Amino acid sequence: xxxxxxxxxxxxxxxxxxxxxxxxxxxxxxxxxxxxxxxxxxxxxxxxxxxxxxxxxxxxxxxxxxxxxxxxxxxxxxxxxxxxxxxxxxxxxxxxxxxxxxxxxxxxxxxxxxxxxxxxxxxxxxxxxxxxxxxxxxxxxxxxxxxxxxxxxxxxxxxxxxxxxxxxxxxxxxx
Amino acid sequence: xxxxxxxxxxxxxxxxxxxxxxxxxxxxxxxxxxxxxxxxxxxxxxxxxxxxxxxxxxxxxxxxxxxxxxxxxxxxxxxxxxxxxxxxxxxxxxxxxxxxxxxxxxxxxxxxxxxxxxxxxxxxxxxxxxxxxxxxxxxxxxxxxxxxxxxxxxxxxxxxxxxxxxxxxxxxxxxxxxxxxxxxxxxxxxxxxxxxxxxxxxxxxxxxxxxxxxxxxxxxxxxxxxxxxxxxxxxxxxxxxxxxxxxxxxxxxxxxxxxxxxxxxxxxxxxxxxxxxxxxxxxxxxxxxxxxxxxxxxxxxxxxxxxxxxxxxxxxxxxxxxxxxxxxxxxxxxxxxxxxxxxxxxxxxxxxxxxxxxxxxxxxxxxxxxxxxxxxxxxxxxxxxxxxxxxxxxxxxxxxxxxxxxxxxxxxxx
Numbered sequence: 057x058x059x060x061x062x063x064x065x066x067x068x069x070x071x072x073x074x075x076x077x078x079x080x081x082x083x084x085x086x087x088x089x090x091x092x093x094x095x096x097x098x099x100x101x102x103x104x105x106x107x108x109x110x111x112x113x114x115x116x117x118x119x120x121x122x123x124x125x126x127x128x129x130x131x132x133x134x135x136x137x138x139x140x141x142x143x144x145x146x147x148x149x150x151x152x153x154x155x156x157x158x159x160x161x162x163x164x165x166x167x168x169x170x171x172x173x174x175x176x177x178x179x180x181x182x183x184x185x186x187x188x189x190x191x192x193x194x195x196x197x198x199x200x201x202x203x204x205x206x207x208x209x210x211x212x213x214x215x216x217x218x219x220x221x222x223x224x225x226x227x228x229x230x231x
Numbered sequence: 232x233x234x235x236x237x238x239x240x241x242x243x244x245x246x247x248x249x250x251x252x253x254x255x256x257x258x259x260x261x262x263x264x265x266x267x268x269x270x271x272x273x274x275x276x277x278x279x280x281x282x283x284x285x286x287x288x289x290x291x292x293x294x295x296x297x298x299x300x301x302x303x304x305x306x307x308x309x310x311x312x313x314x315x316x317x318x319x320x321x322x323x324x325x326x327x328x329x330x331x332x333x334x335x336x337x338x339x340x341x342x343x344x345x346x347x348x349x350x351x352x353x354x355x356x357x358x359x360x361x362x363x364x365x366x367x368x369x370x371x372x373x374x375x376x377x378x379x380x381x382x383x384x385x386x387x388x389x390x391x392x393x394x395x396x397x398x399x400x401x402x403x404x405x406x407x408x409x410x411x412x413x414x415x416x417x418x419x420x421x422x423x424x425x426x427x428x429x430x431x432x433x434x435x436x437x438x439x440x441x442x443x444x445x446x447x448x449x450x451x452x453x454x455x456x457x458x459x460x461x462x463x464x465x466x467x468x469x470x471x472x473x474x475x476x477x478x479x480x481x482x483x484x485x486x487x488x489x490x491x492x493x494x495x496x497x498x499x500x501x502x503x504x505x506x507x508x509x510x511x512x513x514x515x516x517x518x519x520x521x522x523x524x525x526x527x528x529x530x531x532x533x534x535x536x537x538x539x540x541x542x543x544x545x546x547x548x549x550x551x552x553x554x555x556x557x558x559x560x561x562x563x564x565x566x567x568x569x570x571x572x573x574x575x576x577x578x579x580x581x582x583x584x585x586x587x588x589x590x591x592x593x594x595x596x597x598x599x600x601x602x603x604x605x606x607x608x609x610x611x612x613x614x615x616x617x618x619x620x621x622x623x624x625x626x627x628x629x630x631x632x633x634x635x636x637x638x639x640x641x642x643x644x645x
Contacts, residue, residue, distance in 0.1 A: 059288050060530050062595040080592065089439060095376035096361040097368045113368075115361050116284075116354015119376055121294040125439025127591040131294060131354065134285035157283040158354025215438050 081178070082107060082128035082163040083211060083219030090120035090129060099160075105192075105220055106165050108150035116158040125212050126219075129162045144168075165189070192220065239636060243402045246639035247625040254624070257474065265617045272610010275603045276351060284354055286603040292596035293587040297604045298352040300580035301611070302345050303430060304459065306383070307452060307578055309341035310427040311460015312390065315487075316416055330483050332626055333471070334464050335394045338423075340619040342387045347611045375433045382426045389419040394626070401629045403636050427452045434586065441516035442523075442586040451501045452578065457494035458547070459574035461487050462567035467619075469564055477627050481560070488563045491570060492551035498574075499544055522595075523585035530597045533584055536576050543573030 071077065088107050091099050098113035099120060121129045135157045147153045148168035155161045166176040170189070174180075179187040190199035202208070206224040279286045289296045312334040350356050361367040362380060371377040393415055400407045431449035438444055465487045471477040509520035521527060526534045550556040550566030557563055580600075589595045600608075628634035 059599060060597040061292075062528055062530060062597075064592055064594045089437065092373050093375065093436070095370055095374040095380070097370040098361070113358075113361055114355070115358045117349075117352070117376065118294045118354070119374070119433075121291065122434075122587075123437050123439060125591050127291070127594075130291050132283070133287075133290065134283045156355075160354075212439070217439075 078211075078223070080126060080128070080211070081221065082165075083126050083217065083221040084165065086218035086220060087216065089123040089125065089215075089217060093119045093123045095119065102150075102167075106167055106170075107162065108164055108167065109160060109162060110150065111153065111155050111159050111161065114159040116160065118160060120160055125215050125217060129160050131160050132157050186226065239403060240399065242636060242639050243399050246402065246634050246636075249639070250625050250628045250634055251621045261620065262617070265613045265620070268613035269610050269617065272607050272613060275606035275610065278603055279351070279607065280356075286601060288598055288601040288604065290596060290598075292590040292594050293584065293598040295352070295583060295587070296598050297580065297600035297608055298348045300583045301608055302348040302352070303434075303452075303582060304575055304579040305341045305345045305348065306427055306430045307456030307574070308460045308463055309338045309345060309383075309386065310423040310453070310456045311464075312338040312419075312423065315461065315464065315490075316420065316423075330464065330468070330479070330487065332394065332397060332630070333467060333477075333623060334460075335390050336619060336622045336626060337460075337464055337467060338390045339387065339394065339622065340615045342383055342390070343618055344611050344615040345383060347614060348608070351607055351611070375429060375436050379426070379429045379433060382422060382429050386419065386422045386426050389415060389422060393419065394622070398626055398629050402634060402639075424453060427456050434582075439591055440586045442519035443582075445505070447501060447505055451498070451505070454494060454498040454501050455574045455578040458491060458498050458544070458570045459578070461490055461494070462547075462570040462574075465491075465567045466564065466571065467623075469560075471623065471627070475623065475627055476631060478631075484560070485558060485563070488551055488557045488566070491567070492548070492557065495544060495548040495551055495570060499548055502541070502544075502577075518589060519585040522588050523581070527589065527595055530595055532597060532599060533581070533588075537581055540573045540576035540581055543569040544577070547573060 067075070084105055084107055086101075086105070088101060091101060091107060095117060096113055096115055098115070099107065099109045101107050116131070118131055121131060132155055136155055138154060143154060144152055146168055148164075148171065151164045151167035166174075166178075169176060175189055176187075179189045188199050188202055190197040192199060192203075194200060202224055203222060206226070208222045208224040210219040210222055275286075287296060287298075312331070315330050315334040350359065353359060362369050362377065369377045369380075371381070393412065396412060396415075397407050428449045431452040434440070434443035435445065435448045465484060468477070468479050468484060472479055506520070506524075509517050518527070522530075522533065523537050524534055525531060547566045547569035550562055550569070556566065584598055588597065625634065
């Protein structure tokens, strides 16, 4: 009983010839299919828009993973093995607190950071500043400027999940 | 009156326990075999509890597999009792009434298996109470899973009540009161359709999974159920007639064959409409059907099962349609085996896996169940078989007149 995989990301070195890279994470949908289907109400949208999971209330049925159109939810199939020295002591109960085996987890826009007014870790780590993050409701924010002035799109727009994760072309004149 | 009935019910329970505790040598060998399978399944489940669902081959790409596939199939088996209930009680058609009791017992066993399959699929079964009202927070009515749990439990209670009521009144030496029984049986008919519709809606309601997001899924589930359930009941009857001293007329068995002809014709028609829609006007979403029927990028281990299911179902239809075959008990039996296995593939993993393959980001993870998963599954099927054996034993003893209040009182005192 073998299992074969044909992955979408199988190159040793990037960028590979003929490939176009689309980084993906939880799309933080305004109409999130994953929260509707949860039988225990263990996942919901916070008032600031972030979709979170109560890791203590999740029973691990994985219905949300079937519902998510973006593959953004991940299950702890085995015992998590994060070494103690790698655990970030700056924790949020709905964010980076260590998860147990048998529960679903997801990107929370680094809730433990953004709730303190800091940027998500991916934003901070990106060497070329390709990621932007901000308050969509603030008309003066950088993210608002980009949405209003750049060519943007969302993934699987036809599903009308209304993601709050946008893709934009930063360079003028390029498609 | 109530006290007397309670006392009688206690006798009924004791009599039933006595009936299941004794039997021929063959009966004990059967129990031993089931016991071994259950022990193996329990060991495998223990292994899963110790190490987590990593003991399965499910992963993020294919997050449901063998367990949920079996669950979806067994909901159909449970629902199919209704096919037999309708003619038996509504039209008061004699010979098939014997079939109904056994059909309802099979439903009860199937629902128990459904619940076990869902439970073993949970990452944290110890927190299953989070689903329950009062102590937990069921996300009702938004989550279809809470609907499914609700209707499955109600359907279980209805069936359990019907069989207990019929058997208990027979135990007392009386005939059941149709004014109590018929309304409940009528109620169980929409519930049978309901459990399978809700189970189909679990999948149909997911807009991110194009393969399941079709209005045909619920009708296909029902059509499949009407093929697998009666076929299983037919096979059970042939076994019971041989080993279980169960009197059942050929007429009743052939009637099942007739019902199956209609059910399988409709089921195959649905398969055809789906294939046409997917392949005649292909879209990006056809990729799942392509995986199902032909495989993708050389990864085609599921395709052989899809074609096998089609062959089984076509052969079954031929047998059910041609009177010469349908009225030959052995050929009809073969047809039922084809029907049951065809639907097991088609409405089990055959329905589930293409929905996840390729996954939502286009990755192909070719799932096949792990040995541990299959062993747990075999254990659950053995639990279902054991439960059914015991219930059928009591039912046969009572309907045959061996187990009556009068005889039990003599054995165990007043």
